Amino acid sequence: MDADVRTITIDFFSGKLRPKNKKQGTDYSDLTVSSIFRKIALQDQPPAHENGPYLFEIRRLILSGKRYFGEFIKLRRDQIPLAGAPGGSERDLELEEQEGLLEKNFFSYYPDHELLLFHKNGHASSASRLAWYLSKFSEPRVVFDSILQPDPLRRLMRGDLNPRSLEIRFAPPSNADFFPAETWNRKILEILNGSAGISMHLHIRGDGKSRDPTRRFLSKDMKRAVAELCELGALKKAQVTLEEQDTEELIPLDLIHDRMYSIQDVEKQGRYFVPTAMRVALDNAYHEKRDQIIEIFGSDQDKLA
Incomplete structure (x- = not known):
């Protein structure tokens, strides 16, 4: 044959x-x-x-x-x-x-x-x-x-790149104890479990028109939260837009595509x-x-x- x-x-x-x-x-x-x-x-x-x-x-x-x-x-x-x-x-x-x-x-x-x-x-x-x-x-x-490919993960965690927006869809582990206490992921998981849901789709963005960094950018803790979810393999979608702090250039990352x-x-x-x-x-x-x-x-x- x-x-x-x-x-x-x-x-x-x-x-x-x-x-x-x-x-x-x-x-x-x-x-x-x-x-x-x-x-x-x-x-x-x-x-x-x-x-x-x-x-x-x-x-x-x-x-x-x-x-x-x-x-x-x-x-x-x-x-x-x-x-x-x-x-x-x-x-x-x-x-x-x-x-x-x-x-x-x-x-x-x-x-x-x-x-x-x-x-x-x-x-x-x-x-x-x-x-x-x-x-x-x-x-x-x-x-x-x-x-994840090394380069996208490095860019995500660079200190001179500030998060402007993120969109994630994930089905996290049912046990919140897999995340350290007082972390964003731990709190989100507790909300999800309290709703009896099995997955969550979030789209969060800063105010791009504002010059106030506290309004223009998301907390840098969000970058660590996304990386933590990536490490768990829980993400089904992970798109992050970063802004270079000197040039204000927008850098889109698709972490799922970059696996x-x-x-x-x-x-x-x-x-x-x-x-x-x-x-x-x-x-x-x-x-x-x-x-x-x-x-x-x-x-x-x-x-x-």
Whole structure:
């Protein structure tokens, strides 16, 4: 069967551990996200965990050189759709008793940086679902935060750039204790929880006609609040307009658009991706962003064995 080539997106995430509740401390000794992967890799058949109509599991997890390769599986065993063709009849999909519809994401993980590269597949799972699965193997919970490109984040936090406006949409964690007390994010989350809402869309701007800095600009604490939400991976939209204090030049930033990702072409054999080709694509994505990864993580331990 002839192979064809498809374009895929690979997203970059930073793996971290956070307490599952406010009673849990933050001292995890030597536990890391990579140590959880190591524990799973030693198992002949890692367990599947259920969430709604789906089962999730990791398959073919191996350590190759300085990175893990694996496949994150979503198996649907309930509400199976029918098969059919345009203008034709419909029929049940014939599945064995324990079978279901299977979708997968390919991924690689670099322990040196606690760095996840995750193949985006809208029919399968997300990095947050993988974090949920890994959290089944540890006392603290696993989170994967999207990695921002270095330059936009630096510009956001520059002291000579004042925030004129921001527009954010986010679905923050339900536990306000993830934010320090008396911070803007903590207060907003408490308001959201008190309303029984699950997401919030805010558009805040200063008075551009005023020459009074206290009216013209938003509080600089807002920049830290946006960066904090970015680090949590909670933002769905984050557009900030900054003003250069000497020239009054307006600088728009779109922090979601500036997340780190890579576009790769991958061979597909019939309906399915070739696993070896996916591994090559993940490696190519890493090397494409290698310089930025080193800049962000401050490490030169990036050569594959």
